[in-house]
Amino acid sequence: MDARHLARALADPDYVTTLDARGWNALIAMARAERLDGSLAWRLKGMDVPAAAREILDNALVNAEANRVQALWEAEMARRVLTPLGIPLVLLKGTAFAAAGLDAGSGRLIGDLDILVPRDRLDEAEAALLAAGWSWVKDNPYDQAYYRQHMHELPPLIHDERERMIDVHHTILPLTAGPKPDAAALVADSVEAGSFRTLSPEDMIIHAVAHLLADGDLQGGLRNLWDIDRLIREFSETPGFWPRLLARARHHQLAKSTSRALRLTAHIFDTPVDKHFAWHGRRGDVFYMGRLLARDDWGRESRKLLGFAFYVRSHWLRMPPLKLVRHLWTKWRMGHRG
Numbered sequence: 033m034d035a036r037h038l039a040r041a042l043a044d045p046d047y048v049t050t051l052d053a054r055g056w057n058a059l060i061a062m063a064r065a066e067r068l069d070g071s072l073a074w075r076l077k078g079m080d081v082p083a084a085a086r087e088i089l090d091n092a093l094v095n096a097e098a099n100r101v102q103a104l105w106e107a108e109m110a111r112r113v114l115t116p117l118g119i120p121l122v123l124l125k126g127t128a129f130a131a132a133g134l135d136a137g138s139g140r141l142i143g144d145l146d147i148l149v150p151r152d153r154l155d156e157a158e159a160a161l162l163a164a165g166w167s168w169v170k171d172n173p174y175d176q177a178y179y180r181q182h183m184h185e186l187p188p189l190i191h192d193e194r195e196r197m198i199d200v201h202h203t204i205l206p207l208t209a210g211p212k213p214d215a216a217a218l219v220a221d222s223v224e225a226g227s228f229r230t231l232s233p234e235d236m237i238i239h240a241v242a243h244l245l246a247d248g249d250l251q252g253g254l255r256n257l258w259d260i261d262r263l264i265r266e267f268s269e270t271p272g273f274w275p276r277l278l279a280r281a282r283h284h285q286l287a288k289s290t291s292r293a294l295r296l297t298a299h300i301f302d303t304p305v306d307k308h309f310a311w312h313g314r315r316g317d318v319f320y321m322g323r324l325l326a327r328d329d330w331g332r333e334s335r336k337l338l339g340f341a342f343y344v345r346s347h348w349l350r351m352p353p354l355k356l357v358r359h360l361w362t363k364w365r366m367g368h369r370g
Contacts, residue, residue: 035327061331070096074139132225136262151202211285249346
């Protein structure tokens with residue numbers, strides 16, 4: 033058994049009516065490990081399930097709702113700091129889904145507050161947040177320089193009183209990555225969501241694709257893929273959606289990654305994808321699926337060798353080999369000195 037067990041329950045809630053005690057234990061363990069227990073609870077809301085499972089699922093819904101309220105409040109705190117200065121603030125990821133009332137936000141657990149601001153306003157945003165009670169999580173000179181020279185965001189900040197973290201992005205991929213998304217277009221084409229702004233529907237999907245495939249080792253990737261499934265199902269009925277998504281993916285230099293993500297979500301969640309837009313070859317898809325579904329009955333990560341290969345891949349994507357070796361050597365030395 034692997035995490036396809038969880039994927040089936042998310043995609044087709046009736047699947048859980050076939051489960052025995054072992055199946056339920058595995059389902060809950062996998063959902064918790066992937067941080068999808070709130071999403072699973074939302075999908076199974078109102079269904080007749082075993083009493084022990086219902087208690088766990090109800091608690092997950094309560095936690096997810098409290099998490100949603102907390103995330104939106106933190107977004108409001110950032111908005112109150114930056115908006116009076118005329119600094120555009122675009123919500124990203126889970127907080128954006130919640131602010132826009134999207135199905136992708138239903139039951140979703142939200143971690144740090146992620147926002148996007150124009151790069152030419154980054155220094156102002158940084159100074160304003162520091163003055164308003166946020167401080168650096170990583171304040172050593174090497175980490176500060178690394179983030180500012182190579183990354184797509186400032187070093188992470190945490191609020192001194194609320195202890196909530198904020199990641200201030202100026203683009204959606206590290207500066208050393210191969211693809212170069214048009215960060216200015218991401219901000220310019222953002223849309224209103226109540227008192228906030230979020231990325232446009234197409235850019236929201238492309239950001240999820242970038243986060244899943246172009247910027248990491250796919251750890252916890254099933255949740256990112258579930259985001260993509262939910263977003264596609266919500267937006268794809270809009271006339272002209274697929275050509276716009278294709279054009280936008282090409283504009284942001286993420287056409288191949290978007291194509292792969294469409295295939296993966298169709299395979300794993302049976303997402304209704306326009307096959308004409310998953311045009312690139314399928315070479316390597318089996319390895320990505322293996323990585324995304326690498327959970328055993330206890331929710332533990334399996335296929336460790338494959339996971340290590342994707343860990344190496346994630347660093348390779350972030351920077352050229354020589355620069356990567358220097359970075360890893362420096363971090364190793366810093367760790368041993370500490």
